[in-house]
Amino acid sequence: MTYDYTKRTNYTADVAKMKAAHKILKEQSYKPSLPEKGYNNRTLRIDLTTLTITEEPVDDKMKEIFIGGRGFGLWRLWNSVKPTSTWRSPENTIVISPGPVAGNTQYPGSGKSLVVTLSPLTDIPIDSNVGGYYGPLLKFSGFDAIEITGKAKTDVVVVVDGQKGTITIEEAPLEEVNSHVAAEQFIHEYANDEADMRNVSTVTVGRGGDNCRIGCLNFSWFDVRRKAARLKQAGRGGIGTVFRDKKVKALVVHGPPIKGDMNQPVNHDKVAKAGMRLHREIYENDDKQCHMRRQGTAHLVEIMDAYDLLPVHNFQYGKHPDTPKIASWVWDHRFTQGIPDGCWYGCSMACSKGADGHIVMTGPYKGHVVTVDGPEYETAAGVGANCGIFDPNWVLECNFYCDTYGIDTISFGTSCSFVMECYQRGILNAERTGGFELTWGNGAAQMELMHQMARGEGFGKIAGQGVMRMKRIFAAKGWGDAQFLDDIGMENKGLEYSQYVSKESLAQQGGYALTNKGPQHDEAWLIFMDMVNKQIPTFEAKAEALHYFPLWRTWFGLNGLCKLPWNDVEPPDNQRVNDPMEAAKVPEHIQNYVDIFTGITGRQASREDLITMSQKVYNFQRVFNIRMGKGLRKYDKAPYRSKGPVTVEEYESRAERYDKQIQEVLKVDPRGKSTADKVALLRQYREDQYEKLTDAVYQRRGWTKDGVPTLETLKKLGIDFPEIVEVVKPLLG
Numbered sequence: 001m002t003y004d005y006t007k008r009t010n011y012t013a014d015v016a017k018m019k020a021a022h023k024i025l026k027e028q029s030y031k032p033s034l035p036e037k038g039y040n041n042r043t044l045r046i047d048l049t050t051l052t053i054t055e056e057p058v059d060d061k062m063k064e065i066f067i068g069g070r071g072f073g074l075w076r077l078w079n080s081v082k083p084t085s086t087w088r089s090p091e092n093t094i095v096i097s098p099g100p101v102a103g104n105t106q107y108p109g110s111g112k113s114l115v116v117t118l119s120p121l122t123d124i125p126i127d128s129n130v131g132g133y134y135g136p137l138l139k140f141s142g143f144d145a146i147e148i149t150g151k152a153k154t155d156v157v158v159v160v161d162g163q164k165g166t167i168t169i170e171e172a173p174l175e176e177v178n179s180h181v182a183a184e185q186f187i188h189e190y191a192n193d194e195a196d197m198r199n200v201s202t203v204t205v206g207r208g209g210d211n212c213r214i215g216c217l218n219f220s221w222f223d224v225r226r227k228a229a230r231l232k233q234a235g236r237g238g239i240g241t242v243f244r245d246k247k248v249k250a251l252v253v254h255g256p257p258i259k260g261d262m263n264q265p266v267n268h269d270k271v272a273k274a275g276m277r278l279h280r281e282i283y284e285n286d287d288k289q290c291h292m293r294r295q296g297t298a299h300l301v302e303i304m305d306a307y308d309l310l311p312v313h314n315f316q317y318g319k320h321p322d323t324p325k326i327a328s329w330v331w332d333h334r335f336t337q338g339i340p341d342g343c344w345y346g347c348s349m350a351c352s353k354g355a356d357g358h359i360v361m362t363g364p365y366k367g368h369v370v371t372v373d374g375p376e377y378e379t380a381a382g383v384g385a386n387c388g389i390f391d392p393n394w395v396l397e398c399n400f401y402c403d404t405y406g407i408d409t410i411s412f413g414t415s416c417s418f419v420m421e422c423y424q425r426g427i428l429n430a431e432r433t434g435g436f437e438l439t440w441g442n443g444a445a446q447m448e449l450m451h452q453m454a455r456g457e458g459f460g461k462i463a464g465q466g467v468m469r470m471k472r473i474f475a476a477k478g479w480g481d482a483q484f485l486d487d488i489g490m491e492n493k494g495l496e497y498s499q500y501v502s503k504e505s506l507a508q509q510g511g512y513a514l515t516n517k518g519p520q521h522d523e524a525w526l527i528f529m530d531m532v533n534k535q536i537p538t539f540e541a542k543a544e545a546l547h548y549f550p551l552w553r554t555w556f557g558l559n560g561l562c563k564l565p566w567n568d569v570e571p572p573d574n575q576r577v578n579d580p581m582e583a584a585k586v587p588e589h590i591q592n593y594v595d596i597f598t599g600i601t602g603r604q605a606s607r608e609d610l611i612t613m614s615q616k617v618y619n620f621q622r623v624f625n626i627r628m629g630k631g632l633r634k635y636d637k638a639p640y641r642s643k644g645p646v647t648v649e650e651y652e653s654r655a656e657r658y659d660k661q662i663q664e665v666l667k668v669d670p671r672g673k674s675t676a677d678k679v680a681l682l683r684q685y686r687e688d689q690y691e692k693l694t695d696a697v698y699q700r701r702g703w704t705k706d707g708v709p710t711l712e713t714l715k716k717l718g719i720d721f722p723e724i725v726e727v728v729k730p731l732l733g
């Protein structure tokens with residue numbers, strides 16, 4: 001479908017007046033530069049309390065051990081906070097770093113930024129991976145990372161102008177806070193003209209970040225065909241809440257026009273050749289494999305339903321008869337086709353689809369005509385199926401408001417489905433929710449919950465605290481049994497689960513909860529290898545997968561890369577690789593990554609070396625968690641809903657499967673037993689399996705039984721710095 005973009009609601013009529021109202025609080029000149037071999041060798045630190053702007057060096061140790069992206073973020077955060085710091089402490093720092101490979105335009109998926117801070121949900125470091133132009137434009141303006149620390153007195157905008165060579169902290173009182181408006185207004189204000197708009201990118205949040213713990217960041221890029229600001233989210237862990245707590249309205253970067261060699265790589269040809277190989281594969285195979293260019297990740301909806309993995313009614317079930325109403329063919333029709341929707345230059349996978357012409361149905365923008373960025377699979381599954389909502393209009397509405405309010409769709413979906421189940425079971429009722437009828441499928445109630453959340457009012461204010469805190473609140477009020485709430489509340493470490501049912505995959509249960517930041521599928525997605533293809537049957541094989549894949553995916557975050565082009569398209573002959581574990585790694589693509597890393601940085605590395613790079617950062621992050629009072633085995637426990645059926649109805653919905661397991665694996669005859677007895681039997685078995693998996697994974701990772709990296713592990717990795725050893729030593733006996 002084609003679309004007339006002039007129909008979109010315009011928010012930029014008064015931008016000249018808005019810009020004139022800015023008050024410069026601090027201005028500093030600097031010398032813009034381009035990176036050499038992927039690095040600028042300096043970071044930018046903005047202290048909002050003292051209004052100081054400083055450049056700080058990136059030394060060889062930082063590059064050698066922490067690489068960039070998530071590694072840089074963790075290291076800078078470690079140096080900024082104390083063990084007693086909380087997410088609200090002024091010294092908590094938001095670090096945005098794109099990584100040495102980021103900004104490359106030859107290889108698809110090379111425009112990511114990593115954001116790190118102390119999370120309001122988990123109280124430990126969170127890292128979140130995001131597209132959009134901010135990170136690469138920052139890099140090409142001269143900085144490997146930006147750190148925002150301290151707290152401003154009034155709402156401010158931090159502007160890095162890489163064309164003029166200035167950095168300013170400004171009051172900007174008139175622009176909106178909500179992202180779909182703010183991004184457009186700031187881009188229009190700071191671009192020289194329309195052609196220059198693609199060189200301006202913003203980071204914004206929205207009112208949700210002011211009033212709930214699940215705030216996300218929106219990174220923009222200017223879509224020249226739609227003439228509109230598009231948004232990608234650093235969604236997980238409440239980073240947007242920290243951003244607004246610091247009173248940041250926006251970060252703006254105005255970078256130089258983009259060219260193909262701005263990383264100044266050591267071997268441009270090597271990088272370009274790897275890119276050409278992958279572009280060809282995408283063009284030849286995407287239509288036969290994942291349809292990312294037409295449907296984005298929304299193509300997964302019906303696949304997950306077919307394998308009983310789509311979360312329905314707060315992860316109680318894995319499929320629903322109404323799934324076709326929100327399946328890929330619906331989104332294929334709703335997304336505007338024929339537009340290359342890449343969230344960075346050169347990404348031919350172009351999966352950042354947009355639904356144009358959505359007429360907003362509720363809230364402050366009712367009646368406006370907007371472009372919705374998405375939905376991606378996680379959004380359709382989370383705010384849709386998991387809440388029993390199978391109307392694509394409500395899914396789009398919820399997606400739009402999550403983004404513009406700066407609320408993470410995954411945490412919102414899992415929180416909303418949790419309160420809906422509480423409503424189903426009488427833990428909540430209309431009196432307790434202030435009049436909400438939070439029944440399954442009630443899209444209007446879901447939206448009212450969201451508007452309340454963004455305003456910080458009523459029951460929405462409670463729901464905006466996230467699942468872990470809601471469980472405590474409901475139990476403390478005597479509304480529900482604490483154990484039952486723990487069983488059905490899908491969070492670990494305080495972070496809400498992303499949208500896959502993991503009950504039948506022990507490896508994925510570990511892939512979610514045996515993580516540093518909490519249950520997010522960007523560390524490990526092992527369900528098909530484990531449950532469907534049965535390629536990792538033993539504890540040792542699962543532990544090996546839970547060693548390798550989280551480290552491999554960590555490496556993307558060190559370098560500013562998108563995971564999707566790694567295995568959402570595969571060379572057609574990949575399945576001829578004999579060893580299934582090796583096939584899952586997609587060896588030809590791993591070689592591409594070796595080529596682009598070595599080609600840009602000049603640092604020699606084998607494919608094994610890439611894993612070792614991640615291992616250093618991953619273990620460092622584990623020690624960081626311990627330093628903040630967490631990071632031990634008890635924090636890796638998973639809610640039972642992620643491991644098996646909590647209730648009699650859940651068991652009976654898949655009775656054949658569970659009875660078979662009791663008969664064949666537990667060697668107990670299920671006949672004549674009550675369902676409640678069978679639920680208990682299965683639970684005992686599955687809890688025990690999870691503990692055994694935890695032992696095996698810790699051993700493979702070189703950790704103690706309590707999950708502490710041993711001195712040998714730290715030494716082997718070369719990260720046995722005194723301040724790290726000091727954290728773990730008391731726990732090693």
Ligand code: SF4
Nearest residue numbers: 109342343347351562
């Ligand atoms: S694959 Fe999609 S999300 Fe990843 S970089 Fe490309 S357009 Fe962005």
